Amino acid sequence: MxxxxxxxxxxxxxxxxxxxxxxxxxxxxxxxxxxxxxxxxxxxxxxxxxxxxxxxxxxxxxxxxxxxxxxxxxxxxxxxxxxxxxxxxxxxxxxxxxxxxxxxxxxxxxxxxxxxxxxxxxxxxxxxxxxxxxxxxxxxxxxxxxxxxxxxxxxxxxxxxxxxxxxxxxxxxEKEEEEVLREEIEDCYVLPSIPLTPLSVMEINKLIETGELEEAHLNLLSLRQEFKQQSESCPDGSAMELATREKDLNLLYGMLRKKVSDIVCDPLSDKKLLLQMARVIQEEEKRLREPGGLKDSWMDAWRESVSAGVQVKVQSVHLDRIEQNSAWLAVHLGLLGEVIVKDLENVKQELRWSYPPSFKVFSTYVRRYNIVVAQHLKKLEQQVTELKDFYGLLDWIVNKYKSERIMGSLSLQPDIQDESTDLQLEENFLEQLREKYCRRMQEELRKIQDRVIELENEEVWKDGKAPEKEDNFPISSFPIDILTSVKSFILNSIKLDAQLEKKVVSSCFEELKQFPNGFEKAFSQHCTSRQPLWTEYRITYINSFTSLKKHMEEYKETCEDGVKGFQKAVDSLIDKLMRDLEDQFKEDVKPYLRRMMTRKWLTNDEDFDQLYSRTKLLSQHCSLMMPPHAKAFASKLHYHVVIEYIGQLMKSNYSCKNRKHEKAATKIRHQWNKLSDLFEDMKSNDEWLYHVGDDLSNIIGQKNTTDIKNHLQPVVQHYPDFSKKHLVAVLYFRGLMRGHEHQLILRRLTALKKEVDIASSDRNQVLFSNMQVTVNTNCLSNFPYSCVSFLMPDN
Known part of the structure; x- marks a missing residue:
């Protein structure tokens, strides 16, 4: 089968x-x-x-x-x-x-x-x-x-x-076979046979010009061999002929080097020349120290040519003039990133397959871009003047260059992962750029502060506009403007790097320290007279700067010294505004307080009513003031009213007779309670002052003089600085100026002061020591000096 x-x-x-x-x-x-x-x-x-x-x-x-x-x-x-x-x-x-x-x-x-x-x-x-x-x-x-x-x-x-x-x-x-063929380019290279007789110099030059690099290089090597043989065989031969040969070689090699540079700068014009060029470079690197060739490295020259090509591409990126386009830098940097990615994509996908692997083409181009782009950015920085452009340049250097938009592009993966994408910036360039950014930011913040003051004058002071309220507190809008600007600067710096954040915070507070003083000068200049809203304006700015100070405390950990300096400037301004309010109140109530404890006061309530109405108005103003300044302000004026009201007793302006002391005591107690209620509503911190009116009313209102010494204990206990001269003044107002009972009362005070534990009392609670005591010498003129010596200041 x-x-x-x-x-x-x-x-x-x-x-x-x-x-x-x-x-x-x-x-x-x-x-x-x-x-x-x-x-x-x-x-x-x-x-x-x-x-x-x-x-x-x-x-x-x-x-x-x-x-x-x-x-x-x-x-x-x-x-x-x-x-x-x-x-x-x-x-x-x-x-x-x-x-x-x-x-x-x-x-x-x-x-x-x-x-x-x-x-x-x-x-x-x-x-x-x-x-x-x-x-x-x-x-x-x-x-x-x-x-x-x-x-x-x-x-x-x-x-x-x-x-x-x-x-x-x-x-x-076919594509797979093409990729395989791309990978098959190896460093190994068999040099074709060198012709025994080289072509003429003109012919070799023509080959170089027409791009027949391999043939031109083989003839150059042949010419080089002749030169070597001639110089070795006839060392004493014609020096002129050897010099001519060497000159020809140098000229031809110079032409070949220039051709190589042109090919590298424009590699897409004819890719077939790239491999021939690479083989020429490899052969010349092997013969670097042999006579007849160029002295410097061909690989170094190739890298410089790559740099020149990269530089041409970078410089060809469109750049608007500043006056033509306000976004000139942002547009240019965007286009620059696109050019970098596109060129590196071409290197990765096409160009590197025309070189042997030892050239590391992709790595070389990445490194050259790091160098050339850094040099280009330095030139751009010299043209930058605006804050947004400083920020844009910093952001591009720190973030965008390495991001997926440029060097981290997916189209460059995975090759780019093994490469360094750090820009080769000059030493301290980035630090200097940060400093310039901070200085420009300070200038911008200063302009914002000046603009805030201008707006306050145009919208409020100039027209006498009533302040707006927030949560029942009068407050201006400028703290929000200042705070928003500062937060914007700081948040933008955080997006760049932590180093810049600290510098920006420090620069912000360095500039903010000047703002309270500048604001106060402008306010005093535009609001010289006491307008109807004079008090409200000051309360408004006390609240406004208090709010601004509170919000700025969040940066204390980042820049403690800067925040403290700003807080100190704010506290100084708030103290001045509060002193203005205190002085205004003291000036308003001064004439009415001076007429307390007089004959008119005893029979007429007009002066006290004026004092009470102004104090009540003060209470209303305090309710508009943000804590903690409201309590501090109320406490200071509470103390002032007590000193001035009780102090009138110490001046011996009036002495009650015919049992008028009982009426006076009742009136003091009534008026004191009304004033105390006002200061209690104002949340005064000086609660220890509430007792003095009642303690002295009890002494003045006693019917029998013998009972007075039994009512000295409270005043001595509450106010350890209450002394004999103060008691003499109180007794004079009651109508008790001399006699045996007078002496017994003074002795009782001496005994009580010895019994009181002065160490346990609060030394900050000083009241009577700050009152001026006037001694009426008319009533003591018949007494010997030994009897009145205890009234002298030293006693």
């Missing part, structure tokens, strides 16, 4: 197998009459099957590959030399086995051959093969029914799809 197979394969013309409708085999004699015709049909049939199978997507099984154009002639010749494979229907197995028993095997083979091929049509050219055609067409129809391939239109679609898929696979394979 094997012999039969071999025979059938080697000589297809002798293949006489044919089938009847019942599957029996005819004799060779019968086949011989029409064998030529049937055999021709079979061969045509085989070719159609082979053609359909080759175009079928099923032929592209795993492991198959689309061949390149260079391989096509070989494959075609191979296929032409080898005989076509035998038809499945004419295999030797069909001769040994009945067709019916081998039907399944034939169906399987037919399924592999006809799965996507075009359905066969019946031939009308030769009626002699009709029986064979009918038999085979029936079997083909059975196969088509099993595969559900009914129409020609369907099979045409499948064939078209198979061809398109095959073409896509072929394109992908």
């Amino acid at each position: 094997s012999q039969m197979m071999e025979k059938s394969t080697e000589n297809p013309s002798e293949d006489r197998a044919s089938f009847k409708s019942n599957g029996s085999i005819k004799s060779d004699e019968k086949l011989s009459t029409d064998g030529g015709t049937k055999l021709g049909r079979l061969r045509s049939f085989r070719k159609s099957i082979q053609h359909a199978t080759q175009n079928s997507p099923l032929s592209s099984v795993k492991g198959s590959k689309v061949t390149s154009k260079s391989d096509t002639p070989t494959n075609e010749s191979d296929s032409a030399a080898s005989p076509p494979p035998p038809s499945p229907s004419l295999s030797t197995d069909s001769l040994a086995t009945p067709l019916k028993n081998n039907q399944k095997k034939e169906d399987d083979e037919a399924d592999a051959s006809f799965r996507i091929s075009k359905p066969l049509t019946r031939s009308k050219t030769d009626p002699g093969i009709s029986k064979f055609s009918n038999s085979f067409m029936k079997r083909g129809a059975s196969i088509r029914r099993s595969l559900k391939m009914v129409t020609k239109k369907d099979t045409d679609k499948i064939s078209t799809k198979a061809i398109s898929e095959a073409s896509v696979e072929e394109d992908m394979e």
Whole structure:
């Protein structure tokens, strides 16, 4: 059977197998009459099957590959030399086995051959093969029914799809082969043979100019060998000839170096020259110390050429003039980033494949961009004047250059991960840029502060506008303006780096220290006279600066000294505004307080009513003042009113007679309670002052003089600085100026002061020591000096 197979394969013309409708085999004699015709049909049939199978997507099984154009002639010749494979229907197995028993095997083979091929049509050219055609067409129809391939239109679609898929696979394979070829460029390089006789200098120069670098370099090496041999063989030969040769070499190498630089600066003009240029550089690096060549490194020159090309690209980025476009820097830096990314993408995807790996092309370009861009930024910085441009430049250097927008771009991954993307800035350049930014920010903050004062004058002082209120407290809007500006500066600095944040906070508070004093000068200048809103304005600014001071405390941890300096300036201004209010109140109530404890006071309430009304107005003003200044202000004026009101008793201006002391005591107690209620409403901190009015009223109001000494204990206990001279003044106001009982009262005071624990008393609670005591000498003129010596100040 094997012999039969071999025979059938080697000589297809002798293949006489044919089938009847019942599957029996005819004799060779019968086949011989029409064998030529049937055999021709079979061969045509085989070719159609082979053609359909080759175009079928099923032929592209795993492991198959689309061949390149260079391989096509070989494959075609191979296929032409080898005989076509035998038809499945004419295999030797069909001769040994009945067709019916081998039907399944034939169906399987037919399924592999006809799965996507075009359905066969019946031939009308030769009626002699009709029986064979009918038999085979029936079997083909059975196969088509099993595969559900009914129409020609369907099979045409499948064939078209198979061809398109095959073409896509072929394109992908070509791309893969191209990538493989890119990676196949190695550092190893076999130098072609150097010509024994070099071309002339003009011819070599022409080769360089036309870009025939390899040939030009080989001739240069040949010329260089001649120079070396001549200098070694005839060291004492013609010096002029050697100098001429050396000059020619230097001239040609200079031309070659310039050509290399031009190619590197514009690598996309002709990529084919890049590999030739790279090989020239490699060879020259090997011969660096040999005579006849250039003295400096060709690799260094190549890197400098890369820098020159990068510099050309950077300088070509569009840059508006400052007066033409306020956003000139932002636009330029945006375009610069795009140019950097685009160029590095081209280096990564295209350019580096034209160089041997040892050149590290991508790394070189990244490093050169770090250097050239840093130099470019230094020139830009000299043109920057506005705060926003200083910030934009800092932000681009610190954040954006390394971000995904530029050096961290996804299109440059993963190659960029192994590279340093730090700009090669000059030493202290970034620090100097930060300092300039801070100084410009201070100038901007100063302008904001000046503008705030101008607005306050235009909107409030000039028209006498009542202050606006917030939570029932009059307050200006300028603290929000100042606070918003400072927060904006600080938050923007945080986006850059922590170092800048500290500098910005310090610079802000250095400038803010000047604001309270400048504001006070402007306020005093524009509000000289006491306007109806004079008091409200001062309370408003006490509240405003208190609020500003409170909000600035959050930066105490970042810049403690700066915050303290600002707080000190604010406290100084608030103290001055409060002193103005205190002085105004003291001046208003002064005439009414001076007429207390007089004959008119005893019979007329007019002066006290004026004192009370002004104190009540003061209480209303205090309610508009934010804590803690409201309590401090109320306490200071509370103390002043007590000193002045009780102090009138010490001046001995009036002495009660005919039991008028009882009326006076009642009036003092009543008025004192009214004043105390006001100061209590004002939340005065000096609660210890509330007792003095009642303590002295009890002494003055006693009917019997003998009972006075029994009421000295409270005043001595509450006010340890209450002395004999103060008691003499109180007794004088009561109408008790001399006598035995007078002496007993004074002795009782002396005894009580000895009993009181002065150490336990609060030394800050000083009241009577700050009152001026006037001694009435008329009533003591008949007494000897020894009796009145205790009234002298030293006693």
